[in-house]
Amino acid sequence: xxxxxxxxxxxxxxxxxxxxxxxxxxxxxxxxxxxxxxxxxxxxxxxxxxxxxxxxxxxxxxxxxxxxxxxxxxxxxxxxxxxxxxxxxxxxxxxxxxxxxxxxxxxxxxxxxxxxxxxxxxxxxxxxxxxxxxxxxxxxxxxxxxxxxxxxxxxxxxxxxxxxxxxxxxxxxxxxxxxxxxxxxxxxxxx
Amino acid sequence: xxxxxxxxxxxxxxxxxxxxxxxxxxxxxxxxxxxxxxxxxxxxxxxxxxxxxxxxxxxxxxxxxxxxxxxxxxxxxxxxxxxxxxxxxxxxxxxxxxxxxxxxxxxxxxxxxxxxxxxxxxxxxxxxxxxxxxxxxxxxxxxxxxxxxxxxxxxxxxxxxxxxxxxxxxxxxxxxxxxxxxxxxxxxxxxxxxxxxxxxx
Numbered sequence: 001x002x003x004x005x006x007x008x009x010x011x012x013x014x015x016x017x018x019x020x021x022x023x024x025x026x027x028x029x030x031x032x033x034x035x036x037x038x039x040x041x042x043x044x045x046x047x048x049x050x051x052x053x054x055x056x057x058x059x060x061x062x063x064x065x066x067x068x069x070x071x072x073x074x075x076x077x078x079x080x081x082x083x084x085x086x087x088x089x090x091x092x093x094x095x096x097x098x099x100x101x102x103x104x105x106x107x108x109x110x111x112x113x114x115x116x117x118x119x120x121x122x123x124x125x126x127x128x129x130x131x132x133x134x135x136x137x138x139x140x141x142x143x144x145x146x147x148x149x150x151x152x153x154x155x156x157x158x159x160x161x162x163x164x165x166x167x168x169x170x171x172x173x174x175x176x177x178x179x180x181x182x183x184x185x186x187x188x189x190x191x
Numbered sequence: 192x193x194x195x196x197x198x199x200x201x202x203x204x205x206x207x208x209x210x211x212x213x214x215x216x217x218x219x220x221x222x223x224x225x226x227x228x229x230x231x232x233x234x235x236x237x238x239x240x241x242x243x244x245x246x247x248x249x250x251x252x253x254x255x256x257x258x259x260x261x262x263x264x265x266x267x268x269x270x271x272x273x274x275x276x277x278x279x280x281x282x283x284x285x286x287x288x289x290x291x292x293x294x295x296x297x298x299x300x301x302x303x304x305x306x307x308x309x310x311x312x313x314x315x316x317x318x319x320x321x322x323x324x325x326x327x328x329x330x331x332x333x334x335x336x337x338x339x340x341x342x343x344x345x346x347x348x349x350x351x352x353x354x355x356x357x358x359x360x361x362x363x364x365x366x367x368x369x370x371x372x373x374x375x376x377x378x379x380x381x382x383x384x385x386x387x388x389x390x391x392x
Contacts, residue, residue, distance in 0.1 A: 022221040022222035071277060074298055078298050082262060111261075112301055167384045170383055171380050174376050174380030176380075178376030178377035
C-alpha cells in the first residue's frame with residue numbers, strides 16, 4: 001500500500017507530467033486562458049487517461065508481447081487511443097449527456113494530447129504491474145489537472161496586468177509556466 | 192494558389208516556423224533541447240516523418256474518404272514514426288536512448304498532423320513535399336537555436352555530434368537552471384518575445 005502512495009505522490013508532484021516531463025504542453029497553453037475550459041480539459045484528461053492506461057497495458061501485455069510484435073507498439077497504441085476517445089465520445093453522448101456537454105470539444109482534442117500517449121509509453125517502459133499502471137495513470141492525470149488549473153488561475157490574473165507588447169500572450173504564458181515549474185521543481189528529492 | 196513553389200518552402204523557415212509562430216508541438220521542443228545534438232536528432236527525425244507523411248497523404252488525398260481522414264493520417268504518420276524508431280535503434284542507439292519516449296511521441300506531435308490536415312490533404316504532391324521540407328527544416332533550426340542557448344549557459348558546452356565542445360573553459364560555473372524544466376519554459380518564452388520584437392513591422 002505504502003508503495004502505491006509513494007508512486008502516486010511522485011507522479012503527481014515530483015514527476016509532474018506537464019511541468020517536469022514536458023508532456024501535453026499544447027493543451028496546457030491552449031486551454032488555460034479561462035478557468036472553465038481548464039477544468040473541462042482536466043476532467044476529460046483524467047477520464048481518458050485512466051482508461052487509456054488500462055487498455056494499452058492490456059494490449060501490450062496480452063497481444064503485442066505474446067505475439068512478439070513490440071515494434072508495432074507506436075501504431076497499436078495510437079490506434080487504441082484514437083478509437084477509445086471516439087468510443088468514449090459516442091458513449092457519453094448517448095448515456096450521460098450532461099457530462100458530454102461539460103467535456104464538449106475537449107474530448108476529440110485528447111487524441112493528439114501527448115500526455116496520454118506519453119503515460120501509456122511510460123507505463124510500458126517502467127514495466128509497471130497492472131495495479132501500478134492504474135495508479136500511475138490516475139496520478140499523472142491528477143497532476144496534469146492540478147498544474148493546468150493552477151496555471152489557468154495565474155493566467156486569468158495576468159490579463160489584468162500590463163505586459164510589454166512583444167511579451168504578450170504565449171510568450172508571457174511560457175515564462176509564467178517556467179516559474180510554476182520552478183515551484184514544482186522544489187518537490188524533487190522528496191521521495 | 193498564389194504562392195510560388197519557392198515561397199511554399201521558405202514560409203516554413205520564418206513566417207510559419209512551427210514552435211514559435213504556430214505554437215504547436217511544444218513538448219519535444221522543451222524536452223529534448225538539453226543539448227544541440229539532441230535538437231538536431233529530433234529535428235531530422237521529425238522532418239523525415241513530416242516529408243514522408245505529407246507526400247503520402249497528398250498522393251492519397253483523393254482516395255481517403257473525408258470522414259475517416261484523421262484516422263488514416265494517424266496510421267500513415269505512425270508508420271513512418273515506427274520506421275524512424277527502428278532506424279535510429281539500429282544506427283544511432285545512444286541518441287535513441289537520450290531522446291527516449293519522444294521518438295514514438297512524434298506521432299502525436301501536432302505539427303505533423305496539422306500539416307497533413309491543413310496542407311497536404313488539399314495540395315499536390317510536390318507542393319506538399321516542399322511544405323513538409325520547409326516546416327521540418329524550420330523546426331530543426333528552431334530546436335537548434337533553443338538548444339544552443341540552453342546548452343551554452345546550462346553546461347558551458349556545445350555538442351554538435353557526440354563529443355561536447357568546451358566554450359567557456361573550465362572556470363565557467365554552469366547555470367544549471369537552463370537545462371532543467373523551468374529554464375526550458377522561460378527560455379522559450381523569452382525567445383518568442385525576441386521573435387515578436389524582430390517580426391514587428
